[in-house]
Amino acid sequence: MESILSNLLLGFQNALSLTNLLWVTIGSFLGTLFGMLPGIGPATGIAILIPLSYGMDPTTALITMCAIYYGAMFGGSIASIMINTPGDASAIVTCWDGYRMAQKGFAGKALATSAIASFVGGMIACVMVVLLAQAAASVALKFGPAEMFALVLFAMTAVVTLAEGKLLRGAVALLIGVMISTIGIDGQSGVFRFTMGIDILQDGIEFLVAIIGCYAIAEVFNGYSELNVVHEIDVKKIGRVMISKEDWKQIWLPIVRSTPVAFFLGCLPGVGGSMTSLIAYTTERQFSKNPEDWGHGDIVGIAAPEAANNASSTASIIPMLAIGIPSSGTTAVMLGALMMLGVQPGPMLFEMRPDVAWGVIASMFIGNIVLVFMNMPMVPYIAKLLALPQKLLIPIIVCLAFMGTYMMNYSTFDFYLLVLFGCLGYVMQKLDIPIPPMVLALILGDTMEKTLRQALVATDGSPAVFLDKPIALVFFALAALSIVYSLYQNRKVERKRKAASLETA
Amino acid sequence: MAMTKNKVTGVGALVVGVLYFFATMNVRTAAVSDPIGPRFFPYILAVCMIFVGLLLVLKKEEVTEKNRAVLFAWPADKEVLARIVYTCVAGFGFGLILDSLGYLISSVLFMTAMMFITYGPGRSFLNISVGLIFGVSTYVVFFELLQVSLPRGILAF
Amino acid sequence: MNKLEFAGIALLSAAAVFSTGACAQEWQPDSTIEIIAPANPGGGWDLTARAIQRTLTEGKLVKKNVIVSNKPGGGGATGWTYLKGKEKNGNFLAANSSLLLLNNLLGSSPLSYKDFTPLAMLTTDWIGIAVKADAPYKSGIELLEALKKNPGALTIGVGPAMGNNDHLSFIQIARKFGVDTSKLKWVVYEGAGGDILMSLLGGHIGIATVSVPEMLTQHKAGKVRILGITSDKRMELLPDVPTWKEQGIDIVFPHWRGIQLPPGMTPAQIAYWDKVMAEVARSESFKKTIESLNGQVYYKNSAEFTKFLEEQTAILGPLTVELGLVKK
Numbered sequence: 001m002e003s004i005l006s007n008l009l010l011g012f013q014n015a016l017s018l019t020n021l022l023w024v025t026i027g028s029f030l031g032t033l034f035g036m037l038p039g040i041g042p043a044t045g046i047a048i049l050i051p052l053s054y055g056m057d058p059t060t061a062l063i064t065m066c067a068i069y070y071g072a073m074f075g076g077s078i079a080s081i082m083i084n085t086p087g088d089a090s091a092i093v094t095c096w097d098g099y100r101m102a103q104k105g106f107a108g109k110a111l112a113t114s115a116i117a118s119f120v121g122g123m124i125a126c127v128m129v130v131l132l133a134q135a136a137a138s139v140a141l142k143f144g145p146a147e148m149f150a151l152v153l154f155a156m157t158a159v160v161t162l163a164e165g166k167l168l169r170g171a172v173a174l175l176i177g178v179m180i181s182t183i184g185i186d187g188q189s190g191v192f193r194f195t196m197g198i199d200i201l202q203d204g205i206e207f208l209v210a211i212i213g214c215y216a217i218a219e220v221f222n223g224y225s226e227l228n229v230v231h232e233i234d235v236k237k238i239g240r241v242m243i244s245k246e247d248w249k250q251i252w253l254p255i256v257r258s259t260p261v262a263f264f265l266g267c268l269p270g271v272g273g274s275m276t277s278l279i280a281y282t283t284e285r286q287f288s289k290n291p292e293d294w295g296h297g298d299i300v301g302i303a304a305p306e307a308a309n310n311a312s313s314t315a316s317i318i319p320m321l322a323i324g325i326p327s328s329g330t331t332a333v334m335l336g337a338l339m340m341l342g343v344q345p346g347p348m349l350f351e352m353r354p355d356v357a358w359g360v361i362a363s364m365f366i367g368n369i370v371l372v373f374m375n376m377p378m379v380p381y382i383a384k385l386l387a388l389p390q391k392l393l394i395p396i397i398v399c400l401a402f403m404g405t406y407m408m409n410y411s412t413f414d415f416y417l418l419v420l421f422g423c424l425g426y427v428m429q430k431l432d433i434p435i436p437p438m439v440l441a442l443i444l445g446d447t448m449e450k451t452l453r454q455a456l457v458a459t460d461g462s463p464a465v466f467l468d469k470p471i472a473l474v475f476f477a478l479a480a481l482s483i484v485y486s487l488y489q490n491r492k493v494e495r496k497r498k499a500a501s502l503e504t505a
Numbered sequence: 506m507a508m509t510k511n512k513v514t515g516v517g518a519l520v521v522g523v524l525y526f527f528a529t530m531n532v533r534t535a536a537v538s539d540p541i542g543p544r545f546f547p548y549i550l551a552v553c554m555i556f557v558g559l560l561l562v563l564k565k566e567e568v569t570e571k572n573r574a575v576l577f578a579w580p581a582d583k584e585v586l587a588r589i590v591y592t593c594v595a596g597f598g599f600g601l602i603l604d605s606l607g608y609l610i611s612s613v614l615f616m617t618a619m620m621f622i623t624y625g626p627g628r629s630f631l632n633i634s635v636g637l638i639f640g641v642s643t644y645v646v647f648f649e650l651l652q653v654s655l656p657r658g659i660l661a662f
Numbered sequence: 663m664n665k666l667e668f669a670g671i672a673l674l675s676a677a678a679v680f681s682t683g684a685c686a687q688e689w690q691p692d693s694t695i696e697i698i699a700p701a702n703p704g705g706g707w708d709l710t711a712r713a714i715q716r717t718l719t720e721g722k723l724v725k726k727n728v729i730v731s732n733k734p735g736g737g738g739a740t741g742w743t744y745l746k747g748k749e750k751n752g753n754f755l756a757a758n759s760s761l762l763l764l765n766n767l768l769g770s771s772p773l774s775y776k777d778f779t780p781l782a783m784l785t786t787d788w789i790g791i792a793v794k795a796d797a798p799y800k801s802g803i804e805l806l807e808a809l810k811k812n813p814g815a816l817t818i819g820v821g822p823a824m825g826n827n828d829h830l831s832f833i834q835i836a837r838k839f840g841v842d843t844s845k846l847k848w849v850v851y852e853g854a855g856g857d858i859l860m861s862l863l864g865g866h867i868g869i870a871t872v873s874v875p876e877m878l879t880q881h882k883a884g885k886v887r888i889l890g891i892t893s894d895k896r897m898e899l900l901p902d903v904p905t906w907k908e909q910g911i912d913i914v915f916p917h918w919r920g921i922q923l924p925p926g927m928t929p930a931q932i933a934y935w936d937k938v939m940a941e942v943a944r945s946e947s948f949k950k951t952i953e954s955l956n957g958q959v960y961y962k963n964s965a966e967f968t969k970f971l972e973e974q975t976a977i978l979g980p981l982t983v984e985l986g987l988v989k990k
Binding site: 169 | 511528538541542554560564622
Binding site: 141142143185187188203319323332409410450454458 | 737740865880956987
């Protein structure tokens with residue numbers, strides 16, 4: 001314990017230089033700015049800013065990258081809340097309650113909740129990093145394809161629980177999502193599937209494009225029917241950033257509950273903020289006393305996923321630092337940039353260059369704090385942007401959405417996809433088909449099929465491979481529970497609805 | 506049979522399921538592959554989709570006075586649909602011209618087009634100037650300041 | 663001949679000499695130089711392109727600005743198609759690798775090296791076959807013996823797709839030893855190389871065939887054991903790891919990266935870039951950058967590179983057909 005503390009102090013000493021603090025601030029700011037653009041997440045943000053890091057000392061470079069990472073996550077949340085467009089996949093869940101709350105006029109409160117929950121979640125995760133870095137890394141190793149499949153299956157069943165009362169339509173959405181995820185080259189066999197002769201589809205459909213289309217563009221289409229309606233927006237209320245004592249009482253426990261789980265999941269390769277925020281959301285909803293309010297602006301619905309995704313992104317840096325293996329696209333970019341600077345992350349990092357390793361951890365603390373103090377004052381101004389007339393906001397949002405999409409893959413084909421998904425999202429809304437299952441199935445479907453097939457190679461296709469993997473079995477059990485629960489809930493809601501319609505008939 | 510949301514969705518699901526099933530039959534198999542192969546999973550998906558579609562179509566529903574919400578209807582206002590169509594066309598157009606005309610010109614055109622859709626043809630001056638401002642400022646910020654590679658198209662810089 | 667005629671002829675000859683002199687004048691890039699990395703930032707091509715950019719800029723080897731643009735997609739196809747469209751324009755370059763050959767041979771892409779002007783091979787990595795440190799195989803030969811007896815004994819992790827360098831080199835080595843490669847069990851990992859390593863460390867796969875830089879830290883930390891590498895001589899970074907050649911299997915398989923120009927280049931343009939790239943390959947800063955990525959500088963100029971590509975196509979073509987990897 002003592003050596004950990006002394007190492008941490010060493011790290012803080014390193015990190016707290018004036019240059020580093022300056023760069024942390026710049027990084028947070030730029031990261032937030034980039035994160036707000038639909039489709040530009042931390043990975044693209046860091047990649048764009050790599051050239052800036054050429055002359056830097058490795059610790060400074062890494063600190064800046066962490067700041068950008070956190071900033072982008074917060075920026076993504078801002079976009080989710082303000083324009084129902086997640087900045088990247090980990091911010092999708094925030095859209096559900098965050099946007100609704102903003103629509104009700106409480107944008108400032110939503111933003112503040114997001115910032116504070118992210119901060120608390122991030123800080124708890126930082127502490128956990130300090131204490132558990134090595135241990136967490138070894139847990140991550142226990143997750144092979146079989147365990148990942150079970151985990152993803154569980155996440156999929158958790159998604160289905162969100163479609164209360166419309167289970168069948170939710171299933172349709174889920175299936176569409178998985179079907180879309182199968183488009184492209186099949187990794188295990190090298191065969192093309194459903195590419196219809198279009199070369200670009202070989203790489204499949206980027207889920208972020210589908211998300212921006214279904215959320216942002218479809219929302220714009222919705223907005224067309226209310227273009228001439230003047231909204232009574234209480235500008236003062238929007239900007240109010242305070243979280244009342246009652247609010248805090250509601251959210252502190254969910255935050256503390258969601259963070260550790262998200263932390264462990266975040267260490268696993270391939271598990272991103274999207275899965276952890278989803279699991280946090282659905283779990284906390286079941287603990288909540290008023291689950292019907294969720295999806296309509298419940299404050300815990302923002303706090304839990306936000307804490308979770310910050311915790312998991314903090315945790316995802318661990319495999320990169322401690323083992324030298326990146327667990328996500330963003331950390332892969334960071335790894336490459338670090339190596340170009342002459343630092344070799346991995347088991348030797350903590351021994352050979354503890355100044356860098358602990359400097360990073362210290363800078364995660366600092367980055368978190370700087371972000372909150374810098375961004376909170378900006379929140380009222382950002383929130384007031386909503387007061388701009390819809391007619392002006394819509395073109396800006398659409399243009400930014402297209403731009404952000406372009407910067408993902410530099411492909412104009414994605415524009416056509418945006419339009420298509422916009423129409424799809426609009427039609428789905430008109431048919432009352434829930435969109436979240438489709439979106440999440442799109443992200444997870446790919447992984448689900450992949451891991452299943454990877455797991456079955458060892459036994460030539462026999463499901464017996466799962467029998468001696470306890471972690472996988474646990475998640476299967478959880479998945480089964482999830483399905484049973486959602487069937488039960490669905491029955492309840494449908495009965496209620498029938499009763500209500502018969503009552504007043 | 507009333508046009509409820511469930512029925513329409515059900516029919517849609519059936520169509521998609523069947524199409525996907527046939528498409529899966531056309532997927533090649535590879536000589537070197539894992540024991541499951543590329544078609545197994547899609548077949549399961551297609552079957553599930555058809556199953557769910559049937560359930561939705563055959564579901565018993567009563568359309569009562571209170572229940573109107575389950576009916577499926579397009580928005581009554583034709584203008585809304587028109588705006589949606591224009592937006593789609595603009596989006597497609599943007600995709601077509603971006604690489605050839607370059608970012609600066611395309612974005613100005615696109616933004617202006619969007620403004621025309623929301624503000625209408627009556628406010629041409631506003632529409633065009635916002636288009637110009639937006640296009641130029643984003644170009645400066647991204648291309649010059651941040652060195653993001655944007656298509657140059659026909660412009661020399 | 664009178665004085666006037668003599669003067670006229672002299673003037674004409676002088677003009678002729680000057681104009682040919684002007685034609686033989688060197689070509690220079692006339693606008694911003696764009697190096698295309700046909701992949702997302704952070705990957706091998708991107709890092710190589712940026713290393714080149716850095717060397718060019720810091721060493722002031724060219725007079726114009728150099729930018730790197732990312733054009734991911736189709737295993738390189740998007741970026742290369744873009745380059746192909748810049749025919750005759752010497753201001754554009756693109757990073758390439760054996761994927762250019764393999765995509766074409768496997769039938770995934772109609773583009774081949776013949777659609778471009780190969781300029782230089784610049785770096786190479788080598789490919790290693792590794793097992794977990796506590797596995798009972800202490801040498802490459804022991805592992806191959808086990809596979810010969812039972813090809814399905816261990817699962818082999820490869821990525822991001824079948825038919826790539828890591829896959830083909832493994833097959834070549836195994837075959838040379840007499841293993842029945844059609845019965846091998848392959849697990850394909852599509853993501854960043856990290857997934858394979860993590861699976862190996864966690865005991866979820868038995869063998870990994872991956873490029874050496876990705877395994878270096880783990881090997882040095884004693885977590886995995888690299889049993890053999892595909893280089894022609896031992897690497898400085900790994901003095902304790904024998905090459906396959908040393909172990910009696912004569913296979914040398916470089917995982918190379920290079921750079922190419924659009925089609926339709928004039929000799930003057932090629933000469934210019936050959937000169938510049940030779941300087942890049944010689945420069946200390948380039949060497950340092952590449953070595954920090956655990957790679958090795960390995961230079962071939964445009965003529966040598968073109969010949970190499972022809973030879974590789976002749977070897978790999980029949981192999982991919984034989985293995986049934988070619989898509990029709």
